[in-house]
Amino acid sequence: MNKNLQIGVIGLGRLGYQHAANIRRAIGADLVAISDPSNKALERGEKDFNVVAFSDYKQMLSEVDLDAVVVATPTQTHYDILIDVINAGLPIFCEKPITYTLEEAKKILDLVTEKNHFIQIGYMRRFDPGHVKAKELIMSGKLGDPIYLHDCQRDPNGPPPEYVPMSGGLFVDMAIHDLDVARWIMGSEITEVYAQGAVLKHEYLKELNDIDDGQILLKFANGSLGMIEISRNACNVYDVRTEVVCKEKSVFVGQNQLTPYTLVGDEEITVDMSNWVLDRFKDAYEQEIQAFVDSVRNSEKSKVNAYDGYMGLKLALAATESYRTGSKVVIDF
Known part of the structure; x- marks a missing residue:
């Protein structure tokens, strides 16, 4: 065209x-x-x-x-x-x-x-420069085979109450991104999930049958392991990090500061961070x-x-099921 x-x-x-x-x-x-x-x-x-x-x-x-x-x-x-x-x-x-x-x-x-x-x-996140570089390094073989992933996503605060009923819950609303990153960056499908969660700060979520903090343990088809942490309690900072441990080296993707300056004085060192997804992932x-x-x-x-879309939703719903039943969920393909 x-x-x-x-x-x-x-x-x-x-x-x-x-x-x-x-x-x-x-x-x-x-x-x-x-x-x-x-x-x-x-x-x-x-x-x-x-x-x-x-x-x-x-x-x-x-x-x-x-x-x-x-x-x-x-x-x-x-x-x-x-x-x-x-x-x-x-x-x-x-x-x-x-x-x-x-x-x-x-x-x-x-x-x-x-x-x-x-x-x-x-x-x-598949287009975020940091995640793209990490994927390239893993694909190059220079780091050795990936064997463990840790990923966290922490929203600045709780969602508006009127949004919660249509959100699908914490794991669908937020963890779907992390689950997609996990299967993409590790180059392997997720075969098992075990999730737990709780309301640790925003009490109004209890009445809405949702939670503000969760964890998902992962097992991949190639035998690798992983953990995803989801939180709505980052105290006005949008904090997203991905760490992949490989057999030879590890690669960490994260955000230490939004703009390239550091304020030093009065026995403190301060950097600014984004407080929302549209700032953190502007380039993506x-x-x-x-x-x-x-x-x-x-x-x-x-x-x-479409398969990536289908699998992201399938994994997020499996994590939700695991949280509600207290049991691991095996993913069928």
């Missing part, structure tokens, strides 16, 4: 708005249409992006000459929208999770496989959209496909 990719965005919440802005920055792409049922979100997007706006995404699909679509709506709406966009024959970038239920995810996986349809799932969000544009324009395979 020689011309710029003409892209429409469905959903203008926090991530949808960010994706729309990143499309404007991408090489080889034009943002040409947006859709959201919220008048407030739509007015903001129309003002900031100066493109045609629709309250009904179906109208956007039928009236605008699009080459691709970004889906960033609430997860419960993904399935119906994905079916419509697949039937329209348009390549898709879809925010995680791919769908709300595993049954829906399997239907989407089967459909895109049958139709050889392009879909990229929004696991942005931009790179995943650029990868989407490049893959579609060059007729390349998706770098994060």
Whole structure:
């Protein structure tokens, strides 16, 4: 494809708005249409992006000459929208999770496989420069075989109470990213999970049947082991780290500071850190959209496909089941 990719965005919440802005920055792409049922979100997007706006995404699909679509709506709406966009024959970038239920995810996986349809799932950490470099080093063989992974993700604080019922719970809402990183960076499927969790700070989560801290023990198909730590108690800091121990060397990915300065004085050394995901993974969000544009324009395979979306949700739901039953869950393939 020689011309710029003409892209429409469905959903203008926090991530949808960010994706729309990143499309404007991408090489080889034009943002040409947006859709959201919220008048407030739509007015903001129309003002900031100066493109045609629709309250009904179906109208956007039928009236605008699009080459691709970004889906960033609430997860419960993904399935119906994905079916419509697949039937329209348009390549898709879809925010995680791919769908709300595993049954829906399997239907989407089967459909895109049958139709050889392009879909990229929004696991942005695969495009984070630190994680990319770690993966490259592991793949090179210079570190020796990877044998153990430790990954942590700590949100600055608890989520808004109204968000919790639609989030899928701690393991689906947050750990799905870490589980995807684990199977990707270790180069092996996860075969067993054992999870535990508790409410340690945000008491309102008890009434909502959710937790604010969790741990997941992992076993990989190649015999390697791992542990994932999930927390909503990082005290106004967004803290994400991945450590992979290999037979010869280890590689650590993390964030020590947001901007390159250190304040020294009064018996203290202080650095600034990000307090939200859009700051910490700014480059990753931009790179995943650029990868989407490049893959579609060059007729390349998706770098994060429907199977990755399906497996991320399958593992997150397995962790949720393990937490609720107090037993390990064996993953079938």
